[in-house]
Amino acid sequence: MKLRQQITLLTSLALLVPAILISTISIYKIRNKAEADIEEYQTEEFNKLKLYLKHITDIAYGIVETRYNSIEKTVLPNTQFRDSLMEASLKDLSKIRFDQGEGYFWVTDNRMPYPTMLMHAENPQLKGVVLDDPKFNVEKAKRRNIYQVRAEVCNAMGDGFVEYFMKKPGTDEIENKISYSRLFSPLGWIVSAGFYTDQIQESVLAKREALNKQINEIVVSIISIAVIILGIGLAVSLYFSGKLTKAIITIKDTLKSLGLGQQVEQIITKRKDEVGEMIQSLNTLVTGLRSYTAFAKEIGQGNLLQEFQPLSNNDVLGNELLEMRENLKKASDEKNERDWFNEGLAKLGEVLRRNSSDTKILADEILRELITYLKVNQGGLFIASEAKSNETRYLEQLSTYAYDRKRFIQTKIGFGEGLIGQCVVERATFHLIEIPKDYISITSGLGHALPQTILIIPLIHNNEVYGAIEMASFQKLQDYEVKFVEKVAESIASTLASVQVNERTRRLLEHSQQMSEELKAQEEELRQNQEELQATQEQMQRRQLELERENEDLRATIEQLAPKNAA
Template structure:
């Protein structure tokens, strides 16, 4: 105990001077000075509060004199503006002299300016703002129903209507109401002024009361400061003296001195506490080392040794996970024991063997130094208990060294960060483990060598007998190899000839596929070009804008539009089938929101179900995830094809969609490695016979393929759907009974994580999907104008649009579609004409540019406008009959502002024009 007391004295001698150098701490004399400073500050605060209150009274007086006068002046000014407008209106109506409109127009502007100023002054008075808004509403009512109305009548020469108006003069009651409301408003302001005067007087009375109260507070605080400072010095000193006596006499060292003040006594208390902690920590470390030494000396087996060490270490240190890797004969670090871990659990490491320099464990063995890792990521490992699991926040990877040789590595994880003395204790424990581990492994190696020597003697006898037999067999194998070598040479020659023939066939197949793709692309362009004008004009006829068609003729136009739309769908189906057969159909994974599936399908097929009087329902299972990853556009295409067939072949009953999640699925034609989503489309229609179950999935095949068949269609829908399902990693299976109905089920992998995330591609996919669904929504209703004509007309009216297309039919259709918007329409049939018009007429506001044109196509025209004519701001909407994704990207790269596929929908064209003209406004 005397040695402990001497250690305490040395610690005090070293620590106290150190704290004297820390001038930022408040010393005892500083506390006394601080007390006087606080009292002075309180007096200063007293003066500041009094002066601040006096300043507030001055501001209130100024506010009273300026604000109220300005409010009254502005109300009279607004009344005068209204009188000017009334006088100007009457003068113009009586004389038809436009000079009378000068005071009217001036008053029309000035009353709003005065209103804004007045409203800003009344920001703190909602009641007066409401009165002011009532005045504003009546002024606007007079302007719209009397002022502008009479002026417009006079401008249009309707003198009789003007005379009739003044016989009733509906504007005069409004003017009288404005005057009465203004007077009521001013009366309220006068009352408010009187109230402010009373408040100002009350403020003066409060100032005197505040002065007396603050003086009393300052006196009380001065007394309290004196008491607090004296106690803060005496009480801690008494506790420090008691703690020193306990150390000297060997008393209780678990108690700590608590000093709440930051001064010399605080430094003394902290030094005493550190001394107590150091003595206690050294005693605890020695006890743990002794206990661990006893446990390790009792073990002679390597796994038991590792288990004993880690289990005891978990009770000494705050450790929730640990593993020991011991170096084996192959210089690999083999995991011998894991504390609180399970190698079969996916949340724990499964690496059982680590090479030198491999990962952090291997690198720790190579560097022979401890590695401490803080702020571990969430997916490092999981620490499990019976109630849950969590991720650690702190890890230590340390080598076990004996005679400067690495023999093992220990990895430890904890939920809390360790103190420095924990790491020091761990180092001592690892040194102890190294000695014991070396002793155990040496003993085990000796036993192994002895056993191996006995086994080797027995094996040598057996091998000598086997070598004699093998020598005889080798001679026969040599003869067989000579014959086999000759056969292989002959087969090699034949294989080379077959490879050459296969390569030639492959080149011919690729050439044929390319010719087919080019033909279909050209056919698409040639069909879409006349189809574009046919759809636009038939839509315009169906809308009957001029009301020149009767109901029967409108029906004809709707039939033409519907037939053209069916032809467009047929073209799309043929192109899709061609892309699938050529292997060029791209699968683009993105997040699909299954909660939006029901409203989307209802929007597509609700009207069909109502027309055929069929029950249509969609149900999502409870275990179906909200999001999963697949090609959303292809999924919707498959479901729409299946539902279209269901409605086509169902005359009565119901069509039902069921979405469910299956943990696994196995069938002769499809097996899943993980969970799958099933999309079942059930109907009560005509059903399909068993012999036609496979045939209906072939291209251009239907269950009823005769020329007198009842149901139409190309027979491509199911074939395309099956190919798309396989591209998505799924399958479509059919269950059907003739006369009872069919059940088509689409199975897709339930991917709940993005397999190929790409932010840019994902954004493009969303845009394309939304655009395509919007177009299809418009196709279903050819008379739909979007209900937005009133919004689009004011912006488009008077704007100049340049239509560029080499087909006069498309120019004619677009011109007719844009006529109701009163736009200035310019046309060009070549890229050269387009460039000439853009150069000569700089007032072109927007360009609709066809891409596929002879000589100078749309791409080159775009580049010249952007780069040579230096017109980067003018909106240019590219229009193309090519529908591939690459076409849109190519047009945007060339300088297009937007992209639309042919055949275009007039409402989409107008909406895009509105969007970009509004964007550049």
């Protein structure tokens, strides 16, 4: 739909909607007021009917009451005489008609659960009948037995109204009916009368028809006025829309070209109204898009340092472009840092793999590679003494890089002594950017100068301190460089632990071999001694045998000499 058609449509809607809305609200209020009046009229008529019904029933009640009182005052009646007189009063009531002959009385007793009919003016055959037939279940609220409900109300309150449905005499239509009943306590009689309410409903229906006719007349008037207003409004809108759409179409064509990514020129206008302000804003946007394009081109070519000025503080696109440049710079820096980090880990890992047998060589190689890769000026690596229960542990200088000889006259540093000793005690990285004047100086071709950064990192593996690294530099170390050294320190500590274990194992193996050779020599000497001892034992055994033979010979000689001496 074209703009001019839209303006015409919107103008029509702007004229019609308020008219329809106002008319609808007016009609709604008129209808509500009329409905309220009808409801009030219906209630008033209903109350009048109830009041009239009550008066009629009170008259019948008065007849019964008067007849009963006269009997009680004039004679000393017996029960049969009184019953016959009261029966006569029921016959009198059955002859009374009202409401143009449609109204009549009926009387029941008040026995429960179901009363008995004593007199019914229209249906005399009901006399003496217990009113428990389901056809009497016509009470309006719950479809209960109408005579039972009247008895309950009168026994509880003495009188009351009850609504129910009943076929109107002479027709087949079921109409709403209301009855009023009053209990005559001395006899237990319930005197009742009722009226149909269809006349009230007919009056209400007539008033509603009159209301609808009035509303229809109002609607016709409103439509006529709306058509006149719409015609005038359309004529005015067509006049002004012609002038407005020309400028807007120019703006539309420019925006369409911008939407296609085309290069456009600024629009020249003399308008001073809101449309003129729109054109000025569009011209500002055209200028801004040119600057956006140039900036995006530079960013696309990798120039992340290109200057750019947003159109305002609220320039969403301009600020997003600046944020994009910062994010690209951040991503580039992070990538460079990751690449630098991973490359350094690979180089230092290679150094650690090459030197895993000698602690001194490992320390020299790793320190040289670390100092070179970080481009710092000086560094030192310290190894911790073995943990012994009866000795205080200390750090011993194992390797240095570019330190002045005076720096480490003391080659052993106790745990907790100085920054290096304190670093291993606290097991924390010390990154100092405010250096004490007398702590250290860097020697170069230009003389001595204080460093900008001191970094001391403990070498810890499996919660065991193996040493520390100290580095000094003219340049401040970045956070990622410090993290890199901390990561490398873990690998150095792990490698130092392995190298120390290997060296300790090698020393134990050499000592074991030496002990084995000594044990072999001792075993050989013991074997020789054993052989000599065995030879001595054999010689002693032979000598013992010789002695035993000599003893035998001596004993034989003695035995031979003994008889001769006896003779």
